[in-house]
Amino acid sequence: MDIASKYDPKNTEQKWYDFWIENRFFASKPDHRTPYTIVIPPPNVTGVLHMGHMLNNTIQDVLIRRARMRGYNACWVPGTDHASIATEAKVVRKLREEGIKKGDLSREEFMKHAWEWTHKHGGIILQQLKKLGASCDWDRTSFTMDEKYYQSVIDTFIDLHRKGKIYRGERMINWDPVAKTALSDEEVIYKEGLGKLYHVSYKVVGSDEVINIATTRPETILGDTAVCIHPNDDRYKHLHGKKVIVPLVNREVPIITDEYVDMEFGTGCLKVTPAHDTNDYDLGKKHQLEVINMMNDDGTVSEAGKLYIGMDRFDVRKQIVEDLKSSGNLIKVEDYQNKVGHSERTDAVIEPRLSLQWFVDMKDLGKPALDHVMNDDIKFYPPKFKNSYRNWMENIKDWCISRQLWWGHQIPAWYTGDGQYAVASSLEEAHAQLLLKNPSLKKEDLKQDPDVLDTWFSSWLWPISVFNGFYSKEEINYYYPTQDLVTAPEIMFFWVARMIIAGYEYMGEKPFTNVYYTGIVRDKQGRKMSKSLGNSPDPIDLIEEYGADGVRVGMLLTSPAGNDLPFDVSLCEQGRNFANKIWNAFRLVNGWESRTENRAMTGSDEVAIRWMKSRLQQVLEEIDDDYEKFRISEALMSLYKLVWDDFCSWYLEMIKPGFEQNMSRETFEATRSIFENLLKILHPFMPFLTEELWHHLNERKSADEAIVVSAWPMRVAYDKTILENFKEFEEIVTAIRNVRKTQNIPNKESITLKMFSSASFDSPFTDNIIRLCNISSIDKVNESDKSWTSFMVDSNEFFIPMSSNADMEAEKERIIKELDYTKGFLASVMKKLGNEKFVNSAPPAVVESENKKRQDAESLIRVLEEKLVSLG
RNA sequence: GGGUGAUUAGCUCAGUUGGUUCAGAGCACUACCUCGACAAGGUAGGGGUCACUGGUUCGAGCCCAGUAUCACCCACCA
Numbered sequence: 043m044d045i046a047s048k049y050d051p052k053n054t055e056q057k058w059y060d061f062w063i064e065n066r067f068f069a070s071k072p073d074h075r076t077p078y079t080i081v082i083p084p085p086n087v088t089g090v091l092h093m094g095h096m097l098n099n100t101i102q103d104v105l106i107r108r109a110r111m112r113g114y115n116a117c118w119v120p121g122t123d124h125a126s127i128a129t130e131a132k133v134v135r136k137l138r139e140e141g142i143k144k145g146d147l148s149r150e151e152f153m154k155h156a157w158e159w160t161h162k163h164g165g166i167i168l169q170q171l172k173k174l175g176a177s178c179d180w181d182r183t184s185f186t187m188d189e190k191y192y193q194s195v196i197d198t199f200i201d202l203h204r205k206g207k208i209y210r211g212e213r214m215i216n217w218d219p220v221a222k223t224a225l226s227d228e229e230v231i232y233k234e235g236l237g238k239l240y241h242v243s244y245k246v247v248g249s250d251e252v253i254n255i256a257t258t259r260p261e262t263i264l265g266d267t268a269v270c271i272h273p274n275d276d277r278y279k280h281l282h283g284k285k286v287i288v289p290l291v292n293r294e295v296p297i298i299t300d301e302y303v304d305m306e307f308g309t310g311c312l313k314v315t316p317a318h319d320t321n322d323y324d325l326g327k328k329h330q331l332e333v334i335n336m337m338n339d340d341g342t343v344s345e346a347g348k349l350y351i352g353m354d355r356f357d358v359r360k361q362i363v364e365d366l367k368s369s370g371n372l373i374k375v376e377d378y379q380n381k382v383g384h385s386e387r388t389d390a391v392i393e394p395r396l397s398l399q400w401f402v403d404m405k406d407l408g409k410p411a412l413d414h415v416m417n418d419d420i421k422f423y424p425p426k427f428k429n430s431y432r433n434w435m436e437n438i439k440d441w442c443i444s445r446q447l448w449w450g451h452q453i454p455a456w457y458t459g460d461g462q463y464a465v466a467s468s469l470e471e472a473h474a475q476l477l478l479k480n481p482s483l484k485k486e487d488l489k490q491d492p493d494v495l496d497t498w499f500s501s502w503l504w505p506i507s508v509f510n511g512f513y514s515k516e517e518i519n520y521y522y523p524t525q526d527l528v529t530a531p532e533i534m535f536f537w538v539a540r541m542i543i544a545g546y547e548y549m550g551e552k553p554f555t556n557v558y559y560t561g562i563v564r565d566k567q568g569r570k571m572s573k574s575l576g577n578s579p580d581p582i583d584l585i586e587e588y589g590a591d592g593v594r595v596g597m598l599l600t601s602p603a604g605n606d607l608p609f610d611v612s613l614c615e616q617g618r619n620f621a622n623k624i625w626n627a628f629r630l631v632n633g634w635e636s637r638t639e640n641r642a643m644t645g646s647d648e649v650a651i652r653w654m655k656s657r658l659q660q661v662l663e664e665i666d667d668d669y670e671k672f673r674i675s676e677a678l679m680s681l682y683k684l685v686w687d688d689f690c691s692w693y694l695e696m697i698k699p700g701f702e703q704n705m706s707r708e709t710f711e712a713t714r715s716i717f718e719n720l721l722k723i724l725h726p727f728m729p730f731l732t733e734e735l736w737h738h739l740n741e742r743k744s745a746d747e748a749i750v751v752s753a754w755p756m757r758v759a760y761d762k763t764i765l766e767n768f769k770e771f772e773e774i775v776t777a778i779r780n781v782r783k784t785q786n787i788p789n790k791e792s793i794t795l796k797m798f799s800s801a802s803f804d805s806p807f808t809d810n811i812i813r814l815c816n817i818s819s820i821d822k823v824n825e826s827d828k829s830w831t832s833f834m835v836d837s838n839e840f841f842i843p844m845s846s847n848a849d850m851e852a853e854k855e856r857i858i859k860e861l862d863y864t865k866g867f868l869a870s871v872m873k874k875l876g877n878e879k880f881v882n883s884a885p886p887a888v889v890e891s892e893n894k895k896r897q898d899a900e901s902l903i904r905v906l907e908e909k910l911v912s913l914g
Numbered sequence: 915g916g917g918u919g920a921u922u923a924g925c926u927c928a929g930u931u932g933g934u935u936c937a938g939a940g941c942a943c944u945a946c947c948u949c950g951a952c953a954a955g956g957u958a959g960g961g962g963u964c965a966c967u968g969g970u971u972c973g974a975g976c977c978c979a980g981u982a983u984c985a986c987c988c989a990c991c992a
Contacts, residue, residue, distance in 0.1 A: 045951095259992085426919060434988075612942090625951090627951070675928095884933065884972070
């Protein structure tokens with residue numbers, strides 16, 4: 043068979059993915075096995091794959107594939123999120139480009155457009171995940187707007203309302219004037235920015251005096267209904283009970299006093315705009331101030347503002363500053379660093395706004411969710427995130443869940459014209475409820491709440507609703523709680539915390555056992571990869587170039603849990619190179635199959651095999667342990683070294699037959715078996731390459747023998763002594779190669795090795811030394827031979843004849859350097875041993891080791907000195 | 915303003931109870947090598963006062979205190 047010298051992923055990826063799907067290896071249904079479940083963090087239905095998804099889903103796939111191989115009933119549930127505000131914004135933009143305004147459409151018409159958009163773009167991202175190799179059970183693909191899912195969201199709302207945990211109320215909320223909707227606190231991103239602090243004078247009624255206030259938002263002057271000072275502020279004590287005139291609008295408002303005011307800040311005097319600031323709203327309530335809502339839902343000035351009606355808030359700010367200057371009320375303007383809230387989705391500057399919205403009362407709901415994370419029923423990786431979680435949960439605020447949007451789950455509340463309402467599962471039920479209070483009420487008079495629910499009010503049910511858990515026990519009892527959740531820390535409060543809350547509320551049980559937080563994928567300069575910066579490679583392009591396996595390895599090489607991943611394509615290159623290395627190891631082993639003969643293996647083969655098997659077991663032990671601790675990168679790196687260094691560089695070199703020589707059949711079979719085990723351990727990281735080689739390496743007669751469903755290697759007791767012997771062997775071989783190099787002895791030239799050993803040196807690897815280093819013989823001698831060059835390994839001294847090519851001066855220099863260093867080292871050891879306190883308090887093993895260090899150093903010094911003498 | 919974490923080789927990071935194997939790994943770098951698997955490769959090598967300052971200890975990358983810098987999260991200071 044002629045096999046290309048380079049691995050080409052294009053020949054394998056689609057082939058094997060189709061094979062896996064055809065054989066339904068990713069499909070799961072409840073059976074007698076123990077389940078191992080992961081629910082995907084559902085990406086936005088109309089989104090496209092970015093690097094964050096790549097990292098996240100690669101980790102999930104690694105975990106689920108390994109679980110499958112370990113005999114669990116592995117179930118990875120894929121799906122998408124309707125992403126209410128994000129999707130609606132996209133649809134609105136697309137309609138606008140077509141000249142259609144959302145306002146001109148009926149709800150039904152708009153929804154039709156939105157569904158069209160969803161069907162057109164929805165699921166692209168899921169197709170992309172298949173390219174990555176994601177082994178999801180695609181039959182289970184869920185969408186938060188699916189019929190059953192939709193119903194579970196509505197029923198949850200009704201249930202929480204019945205329990206008194208959902209209420210409707212007028213509160214200050216975060217208003218997005220672009221999307222024209224309320225947002226939860228979590229959807230507001232505060233950004234630091236350079237603004238201005240305007241000092242404005244207000245005239246005191248009945249006197250010539252003025253009072254100066256400082257504000258960052260002069261346009262809200264239109265809504266001022268008081269000025270507030272600190273009761274103990276001596277500067278203003280004489281003004282208690284007086285009134286001032288709001289400039290431009292010329293409204294008389296009271297001066298109130300409240301300890302809320304910071305006397306040190308600005309002028310120590312605060313204007314109060316209850317309708318447009320959360321603190322001012324509280325002050326207004328406390329002091330029973332008038333509330334003037336001077337802004338429309340789109341951020342323009344309302345009739346109530348009296349001036350600048352219809353103008354945008356930012357234009358008004360510029361204009362009012364000009365007008366205040368003209369009227370002489372503007373005292374000064376300072377630069378001022380402050381934080382301004384922006385909408386997470388539209389980036390619009392948030393407007394605090396008084397509004398009637400629906401809220402979830404979070405106080406009691408949050409309690410079990412806090413406790414079970416703190417006591418590690420649910421484990422966070424890395425655990426440091428427990429702190430922020432606790433912080434948030436302990437200060438949890440009510441959750442504003444209504445959104446003034448159409449794309450989403452419509453709130454199941456019906457209103458009469460006169461402010462009564464009922465929450466019910468249907469118009470009929472709502473009508474029946476309201477009839478009790480108002481017997482003459484007609485069904486036609488009821489109007490359903492036009493608003494929809496926050497996206498997260500549907501996704502917090504994800505681990506339950508994807509198994510239809512609200513309506514049937516069949517699947518949920520089997521798959522719930524799930525095992526691992528892999529997600530980004532950014533959505534810990536949005537999603538993770540709320541899933542935990544919903545889990546305990548509705549299942550009485552945690553939704554998952556482990557939460558693995560991935561880091562942020564950054565570019566070389568440390569910037570977050572984002573579409574707007576254009577610094578993010580297209581993952582699909584990367585897969586095209588480096589292969590899915592290469593990219594997967596690249597993503598995981600340096601991404602410990604919770605740490606950011608500084609991404610560079612060179613990582614994918616490293617992954618690709620690794621795939622190629624394995625491919626070529628296969629080519630070598632494969633080539634031997636036709637060169638085997640039936641004879642007993644040689645002793646050196648036997649040693650090599652025994653060592654390699656032990657080494658594999660040792661690393662398997664490490665890797666299993668790494669997985670337990672979610673140290674995925676470490677597991678991959680151990681495997682990388684096991685394959686590249688131990689298997690390729692050492693093992694294969696040891697058993698490699700000489701030119702035109704054959705290999706013992708036994709050795710070949712043992713090697714094939716080792717290779718197969720390596721492929722298995724590699725499979726979760728590199729599914730495509732390993733499946734390909736698995737079939738090449740051995741004929742697999744039925745599909746069920748595929749590596750994807752093969753059994754994870756067994757852990758067995760292994761020979762630790764040979765691992766120690768190997769280390770010594772490795773050191774000797776490296777030293778001999780080093781001598782060859784420094785003395786310019788060609789590898790082809792056979793050399794003699796002499797060995798002087800104080801103890802008995804008897805390495806099982808002796809024959810391997812001879813083979814690997816082209817040694818003609820190893821002679822044990824009883825004394826040092828000063829005319830030969832030497833090196834020491836442990837307490838053994840090895841000699842190689844000086845080559846005529848050797849550079850004597852360089853050799854002398856090297857010896858002097860080593861001598862100096864060793865003398866210094868010995869001095870420090872002696873100092874330690876001369877310290878009575880050390881000898882008395884250190885454990886005997888430590889003292890003993892120091893003694894051995896001394897002996898070794900002393901004999902090395904002796905050797906080096908003799909050598910120096912002989913060199914002249 | 916509060917909290918959390920970090921600082922170890924050029925880069926990205928390991929370093930579990932203080933003591934053999936503690937100063938490590940991968941990449942990058944240097945030199946040599948087309949040798950019958952692989953140049954996407956091989957062999958060998960160079961490189962760090964473990965952020966700083968003190969302290970505890972026979973002994974500190976690790977424990978304690980302080981300082982500096984960075985990062986993230988939370989918070990309504992006009």
